[in-house]
Amino acid sequence: MEGLQYLVSDWTFGDWLLLVLWLCVFWGVVRFFLRPRFPMTFTTRARWICDGDTFWVKHWFYKRFKVRLLGMDAPESEQRWGKESQRYLQKLIGGRTVTIHAVTRDMYGRWVARVEVGGKDVSLAMIEAGMAWPYYQYFRNLDARDREVYAAAGREAQRQRKGLWRDKQPKAPWTWREEHRTWWSRFCYWLRKVWRWIFG
Numbered sequence: 001m002e003g004l005q006y007l008v009s010d011w012t013f014g015d016w017l018l019l020v021l022w023l024c025v026f027w028g029v030v031r032f033f034l035r036p037r038f039p040m041t042f043t044t045r046a047r048w049i050c051d052g053d054t055f056w057v058k059h060w061f062y063k064r065f066k067v068r069l070l071g072m073d074a075p076e077s078e079q080r081w082g083k084e085s086q087r088y089l090q091k092l093i094g095g096r097t098v099t100i101h102a103v104t105r106d107m108y109g110r111w112v113a114r115v116e117v118g119g120k121d122v123s124l125a126m127i128e129a130g131m132a133w134p135y136y137q138y139f140r141n142l143d144a145r146d147r148e149v150y151a152a153a154g155r156e157a158q159r160q161r162k163g164l165w166r167d168k169q170p171k172a173p174w175t176w177r178e179e180h181r182t183w184w185s186r187f188c189y190w191l192r193k194v195w196r197w198i199f200g
Contacts (some may be wrong), residue, residue: 040102046093052079052085052131053095055108057100067100068110071142071150072123073135073173078180079166080171085131088163092125093117097107103141112141127153130163133172 030141048056050066052074057157074089075082093115102113115122126132127150134154139147157165 017176032163038102038104041100043097043099046096046098049074049086049090049094050128051082052089055089057098066108066110067102067115068106068108068112069123069126069132070101070103070112071139071146072115072127072132074126074132074163075173076176077151079173080177086128088131089122089126092122092161098122112138124150126154128157128162130157130161130165135174137174 008110017081041073042059044057044059046057050056053069053072055067056064057067057134071105074085079082096117099116100111100113100188101116102111106112127134134150136151142150157163
C-alpha cells in the first residue's frame with residue numbers, strides 16, 4: 001500500500017485525467033464484448049410485472065433486467081386503465097415460463113422483445129383485449145405481416161369496445177406522457193438518449 005502511495009504521490013492533474021480516460025476506454029471495450037447480441041431468443045420466467053407493457057426477468061448471464069413488450073403501448077400506471085392493464089398482463093404471464101425474442105434495447109436499458117407464453121404472442125393478446133394500443137411509432141421493429149395483424153387487432157378491439165375502448169375518448173399513453181412530462185423529466189429523457197447513443 002505504501003508503495004502505491006509513493007507511486008502516485010507526485011502525479012499531476014494530467015496524469016489522473018489520463019488514467020480516468022484509459023479506464024473509460026477499458027470499460028467501453030469490456031461493455032462492447034459483454035453486451036447482448038440481438039436478436040436473441042431464450043426462455044425464462046416472468047418475475048415481476050411493472051405495468052401493462054414491462055416486466056422483470058432473470059437470465060443466467062445478464063442477471064436481472066427489464067423486458068419491454070414489442071409493438072404495443074399500455075396505459076401508464078397513473079393513467080386510467082393502467083392498473084387494469086397491469087393486472088391483465090399479470091394474469092397472462094405472471095410467474096409463468098415465457099419465450100423472449102429480444103430485438104433491441106431501448107434508451108432506458110430495457111430489452112424490447114416479442115414475448116410468447118404457451119405459443120401465444122403476448123403483445124397481440126394485450127391489444128386484442130383492449131388493454132393496450134398498437135405502438136405505431138415503433139412498428140419498424142415488426143415485419144410487415146405483424147404490423148398489419150397488430151393494427152387490425154387494435155381496430156377490432158376498438159370496434160367491439162373492449163377494455164379501454166369502453167371510454168369515449170381514451171388517451172393514448174404517448175399523448176399522456178407528453179402532457180405530464182415536466183421540464184426535468186424532459187431533460188433526463190434527452191440526457192438518457194445522448195448517454196445511450198454514446199455508450200450503447
